[in-house]
Structures are given as structure tokens and as C-alpha cells.
Amino acid sequence: MTWDAAATSPVERIARVLAGHELSRNGEGELRSAADAVDMLWPEYTAAALAILKTMREPSGRMLAVGDAGVWERMITAAIEDETISES
Template identity: 50%
Template sequence: MARVIAADRLSANAEGFETSAADEVDAEWRLYIGQGVAVLKTLREPDIVMANAGDADVWHAMVAAALVDFDGDPSQD
């Protein structure tokens, strides 16, 4: 997720100015980990449409597992 955010900021195909941003994204994506974690935290609980489309418990477990990689215990928020 952090790589996508970095690419969005840097690439001329999005909000950036670099016509070839791959090297810049590789160098800077870690600067966007906090923003990626914030998005994951927002997605922890599926909305009603998402929950009706699949297993909400599985979704929650998957997002929680991703957050553990960055934050430790996701239940502490």
C-alpha cells in the first residue's frame, strides 16, 4: 500500500511529476508506510456491503494480520 501511495505522489501518471518514477518509488516508499497503515486501520471493519459479499470475520483477521506487521498488536488502537 505504501508503494502505491508513493507512486501516486511521485508519478506523472497521478499527482506527481516524474515521467518514470520507479527508482524514486523504490527509494521513498517507506516514507509512506504510516499513510498505508492509516488506510488499513480505516478498512479494519467492513461496511455492510462488504460484509454481505463475504466473510467479515475473515476480512477482519486478514487486515489485523497486515497491521501486526507494522504496529504490533492491532487491538491496542
């Protein structure tokens, strides 16, 4: 199977989901269409997104049963390093 690479970083994608969840009426917000607000405000959610990503470094038992823990850890660590290196 061939996978497409995402156009945005995992931290940005998580931050956008957090912003959308807070702003959109499909989540906890009031906006019918939150796309423009998410585009403007997602950077405010990057610290929370990075914290979420850091918690994902350790796979669950079910994840371990179906995949390679070493690969998972390296992929999550790379995503964290990409974000923290770009902040330096």
C-alpha cells in the first residue's frame, strides 16, 4: 500500500481540529461555518496540539498488537522534533 504524505504537520492538523471543535457548532462552539476562524486561530492551539502529540509517543496495548512500536515511536518523535526544531 502506498501512502500519501500530508501537506501539513501533525501539530497543525491537531491544532486545527482543536480550534474547530471549540469554535464550530459541530463541536462546542456557536459558528455554523468555522473554517475562516480556524484558519486564523489554529496557531493559538499549537501548544495543546504538541502536548497531545507527546502523549501519543507510547502506543496502547491494542496498538502494539497490530503494529511495530519502534516505528510508531520514531514517527511520533519525528513529528515532535519537526515542530520543536522549527520553533528554535
